[in-house]
Amino acid sequence: MTSTARNRFNPSQPGAAGMKAAATGLLVVMAVVFVAARAFEPGYPQLGWVKAFAEAAMVGGLADWFAVTALFRHPLGLPIPHTAIIPRNKDRIGEALASFLKENFLIASVVARRMRHIDLAGAAGRFLRAPEGEGTRIRHGASRLIADIFEGLDDERLGGIIKSAISSRLKTMDVSPVLGHALASAINEDRHVPMLEAAIRWSARVLDSNESLIREMVRKRTSWILKLAGIDTKLADSIMDGLRKLTVEMSTDPAHPVRQKIEEALAQLANDLQTKPETRERVEALKDELLANRSISLWLDTLWQKGREAIIRAARNPDTAMAGKLGDVLKSMGTTLEGDPRIRGAINQFARRAVAGLAASYGSSIVKLVSETVRGWDARTITARLESAVGRDLQYIRINGTLVGGLVGVILYGLDRL
Structure with a gap:
């Protein structure tokens, strides 16, 4: 006010x-x-x-x-x-006020009817697309509130709650089918190809950086008779040349037999992750070991700290945040919301159902709260x-x-x- x-x-x-x-x-x-x-x-x-x-x-x-x-x-x-x-008559006034709120605002059918002509998605789209004027004041006020909340809350306690929530969620979550489905989708859409080619290039770099080690291994495993004839050096050269040729051919030929074998193995792994009980058990055991590892706990702490600092920085300077890639994404979302009636209708319908559901679930509690507050x-x-x-x-x-x-x-x- x-x-x-x-x-x-x-x-x-x-x-x-x-x-x-x-x-x-x-x-x-x-x-x-x-x-x-x-x-x-x-x-x-x-x-x-x-x-x-x-x-x-x-x-x-x-x-x-x-x-x-x-x-x-x-x-x-x-x-x-x-x-x-x-x-x-304050008690009677409180009951009358509570009844008025319930009958006019907190009945699911009334809420849904009142919201039928409210275009929440369109308003959100206009705000995201061009958040100037009054929207700027709203955004700045909300940003300051968010920053104050994150700075005022107990950092260690809140971080522990978030870390515990993530760990508990991961422990109860069956990650094997998720990983299998994600891998299968990547293979079907050829999104695994860049990763496979990157792995081949990495193998070539590892081969070059460890050439002396490979030659030393060949020399140690070659008999002294072959060494006298200098065959160990030729053998090492042949092995290095063969491995280099293999990595080059695999990176340039999508139909290379070894590459095909790797893709078949990946496809089989995706299937096993979703259907094979022993594979799923091994993945779950590995997941539990990782979550129990202190390094993972420290990583989650670092992740929380970085996320918290990023939120506070963005909230303290919302114009800068909106001017970057995040701003472009939000403006694109706003344009989409304004221009696509189907998405706008779906979001408005979801909002109506959500608010009507809240009214149905908590309307009586709100009415009781108003009545008891006035009575008190x-x-x-x-x-x-x-x-x-x-x-x-x-x-x-x-x-x-x-x-x-x-x-x-x-x-x-x-x-x-x-």
Whole structure:
């Protein structure tokens, strides 16, 4: 709520207090005018009209003062029946407010009907595509809130919770079929080819960097007779040349027999991961060993720290984050949301179902919370809160009552004269 709105509705602010003083002052002025007009009326008969106006204005002002005061307290502290209405009926008011919320906002069918014509996806698309103006203020406010939350939370405790959640999820998750399906999909779409070629190039680099080691192994395993004839060197040369030729042919020929064998082995592994119990058991055992390894725990800690720092940096400077690749991705998403009616309709339908589901699941709890909260307020609290909401307008009622009462008095005086 803006400061202007707070000044308007809070009676403790100068605006509301000024209106209360104005209403009371107007009533006092009418009383003074009535006394003066009554005193000078014998010498100036025309003052009868003024006296009639002031007299009726006093009656109207006092009546409205009594009515406004009776809503919140006993007028002049006197226990007059049917006064202090709100404090005496606060429990019933809380139940009525809760029922109003439930019947108009927290019933699944009502929520779904109200959201039927709300285009949440379109609004999100417009915001993502061009988040300027009001959207910028919203984004900056949300960003500051996110950054403050991540900086304010206990880093060690939150990191431990996240790490424990990830580990628990991985422990209960059967990763073997997932890996098998992912590998099978990669093979079917030839997405494994770059990885296979990278492995072949890596093998060629390993071969070159370990040439002296390979030659030494050949020399040690060659008999002394062959060494005398120099055959060990020729044998090492032949082995190195053959291995180099193999890596070159495998990298350039997709139909190379060895390469085909590797692809067949990968396909068989993908099938075994999904269907073969012993393969799945070995993968699960390996997964458990990895999760129990301290290095994995340290890696998860590092991953959390880097992720947390990245979130805080992006939240502290949302314009920079939106200007990079992330911004391009979000703008592309916004354009897609605005331009594709099918996606927009699906998202809106999901949002309606989600909100309606929340209303169905938690509507009664929200209603109960509202009712119990109001019931728990003391009379002074609920009086102050309701007065803060309508205090300024109630003073307008007193002023209007004074002026309207005066006009009615003049009309009645005129009719009586006629």
